[in-house]
Amino acid sequence: MTRRTTTALAAAAAACALLAAGCGSGFEDNPASTPQSSGPAKLQILIGSSGEAETKAVQDAAAAWAKATGNSATVIPAQDMSQQLGQAFAGDSPPDVFYVEAGRFADYASVGALEPYASKISDSEGFYESLRNTFTFNGTYYCVPKDFSTLGLVINTELWKKAGLTEDDVPTTWEEFTSVAKKIKDAGITPLVVADTRDRLGAFMKQAGGWITSPDGKQATADSPQNLQALEYVQSLLKDGLAVYPSAVDAGWGGEAFGKEKAAMTIEGNWIKGAMKADFPDVKYTVHELPAGPAGKGTLSFTNCWGIAAKSKYKEQAISFVEAMTTVDQQMAFAKAFGVMPSRTAAADAYSKEFPEDAAFLKGAEYAQGPVNAPKMESVLVDFDTALQKLKDGDPKQILSRLQENTKAALGG
Amino acid sequence: MADATLTRGRLTGARGARGTGGRRRSVRSAENLAGWLFVAPALVIIGLFVLLPILMALWVSITAWNGQGSPFTGSVEVVGLENYTRLFTEEGLARQDFMTSLRNNAYYVLVVVPLQTALALGLAMVVNARLLKGKTFFRTAFYFPSVTSSVAISVVFLFIFANSGVVNGLLAMFGVQGPMWFSDSRGVLHLLLDGIGLADIDDPPAMLTESGPFGLSWWEWLSGPSVAMCSIIVLNVWTTSGTFMLMFLAALQNVPVSLEEAAMLDGANRWQRFRNVTLPALRSTMFLVLTLGVIGTWQVFDQIYVMSQGNPAKTTLTPAYLSYRTAFRDFDYGSGAAISFVLFLIIVVLTLGQRLLLRERGGRS
Secondary structure (H helix, E strand, O other): OHHHHHHHHHHHHHHHHHHHHHHHOOOOOOOOOOOOOOOOOEEEEEEOOOOHHHHHHHHHHHHHHHHHHOOEEEEEEOOOHHHHHHHHHHOOOOOOEEEEEHHHHHHHHHOOOEOOOHHHOOOOOOEOHHHHHHOEEOOEEOOOEEEEEEEEEEEEHHHHHHOOOOHHHOOOEHHHHHHHHHHHHHOOOOOEEOOOOHHHHHHHHHHOOOOOEOOOOOOEOOOOHHHHHHHHHHHHHHHOOOEEOHHHHOOOOHHHHHHOOOOOEEEEEOHHHHHHHHHOOOOOEEEEOOOEEOOEOOEEEEEEEEEEEOOOOOHHHHHHHHHHHOOHHHHHHHHHHHOOEEOEHHHHHHHHHHOHHHHHHHHHHHOEEOOOOOOOOHHHHHHHHHHHHOHHHOOHHHHHHHHHHHHHHHHHO | OHHHHHHHHHHHHHHHHHOOHHHHHHHHHHHHHHHHHHHHHHHHHHHHHHHHHHHHHHHHOOEOOOOOOOOOOOOOOEOOOHHHHHHHOOOOHHHHHHHHHHHHHHHHHHHHHHHHHHHHHHHHHHHHOOOOOOHHHHHHHHHHHHHOOHHHHHHHHHHHOOOOOHHHHHHHHOOOOOOOHHHOOOEHHHHHHHHOOOOOOOOOOHHHHOOOHHHOOHHHHOOOOEHHHHHHHHHHHHHHHHHHHHHHHHHHOOOOHHHHHHHHHOOOOHHHHHHHHHHHHOHHHHHHHHHHHHHHHHOOOHHHHHHOOOOOOOOOOOHHHHHHHHHHOOOOHHHHHHHHHHHHHHHHHHHHHHHHHHOOOOOOO
């Protein structure tokens, strides 16, 4: 018996010694603002790359910047951006510059991980207003948007003709959309395939004049009559067979279903261009603005910003790097390389000249709604998506009141 | 280990009894020291890589650490047991998600563990049969899924269970229209109740939907595994039964043939021989397989991460995946760690319960 106790005591003592040894090194508090280090910088840049083309374009641009300024820059494409960033912040060794997804921005900003550097970039007001709002937290404009995408109505030319429709029939309002969809359905074609998430269906809420939170991201406005109207409209489309979710036609997302010609229309962003070119080069399609709802036009925007870590040792160089990445010329180079839209308004003309078929996406920038701009909202929004998956047989009112309650709890706490 | 040192200590002690008492003690303590020195590397490694991380995680679970910098500084807010109480007593999304994940995983364990154990035992009996030709081939074939990467198998199953995949193709041959596996969130028990006319799935009885423990209604608790979860259940039974088959096979080969022959002479039929001779001989292996099965199924993560991420409608959400999501997606590391400790407790309690159930009657533990 005593022997057992001694053993246990010894084990506990050993554990404590280990704990002390472990904690002794490197767990001290860092000062609130990390001082600038002198000498040439070695910038670490972590990007959530969309593919080979993007990685290479950013690497080339970084190499050019490094050469011109005498610093060095290493671009690392992330496998799982939020997990890798989370680990880096927890380990106190974040990369100096990294992509920040708009939907996650508030989470990072609220815990003080981001350096609010945006005002130090030249012509920092020259970015689209809706994008600047997306990266503003508690009144501070933190980081500059890298580029952006918006949602548009993508129409399959062949199926459109098959249903006896012409270019003049492209719907511009909800009423027109419903009647066009009915015609397509009568021709035996599925009218619309749309993903079952707030990142697509949220556009209808915006068109009806509602949104999940107030513009400053401080109040929950989920149970408004506008939102209810939007969900009821989407529900009626689903019930009448005028719209289906991708999983119902065996596809992972709207673009895949559209490319396989399972439906005549889909609602997706400009990333669909690359997917169609790579996987379904023979399918002809056109892109239009989303039909307007009772409150006018509405779409959603998706964007990343160039985040700079509050704990970076080379903030000056990092800002100079971001400056170089967000010039009009560089943004156009990125646009040509991997099909994103420049976030600077000054680049709009050059872009629409280069890609006239993207006019609808670009126009969306003026009235687009960014993702929910508040921390701790991820699990609330996942819960909302869960409800949207069952929208066809669900009760929109109940879905919204549940979203309202959860949003309130998340914003309050 | 301790027993061995003890015996050896006594032996040397007896030999040294001819000398003085002082010398006897010093010989013993020298051997003790040597013993500790021998186990020291193992102790250090276990302490550093097992015990220390567990203690650190335990600390994180009582803080509101947001993932910025180290959790072991004065600036991290300590919230005590709040991360735990939120999972059980506070109305809200956190409790609802956690309880949903517990429900999903409980049904998962209830189906997978008996199935995989029965299948593994059956396969082992087949491979162990004296008359079977090509034993090596079957042994390899049955074991194959267990050594293949679970991510690769998950992706293959995604194709097999696709709406126009192999499974639905087979069902169609029998005139059955298969479900949309990975987007069907309806519970199997719900469908069953609906099928026998006890409850309408679109309009469940108000008695069940109005109330229920821990923020979920009785109706939700009684859903059973969802159709989507069923495909993951099939996957897991198929991949793990191979490993357990090997364990059963090893145990079966240890059952003396003479025992079985004696039972045959006594006039026992095939079932009686299995029930009264083979099964009791497999008791300890059975405990091992059931324990490993329960631990493995409560910790299911990679299949969920690859195949469904908790979708559709949270019916494949499990505590392990929820813990990951809470920590790394919501930056709520405290809650994430708390979930994993609750999971740890569940597993420990279940394992102790199994030990109690499977212990041999008649005093021996």
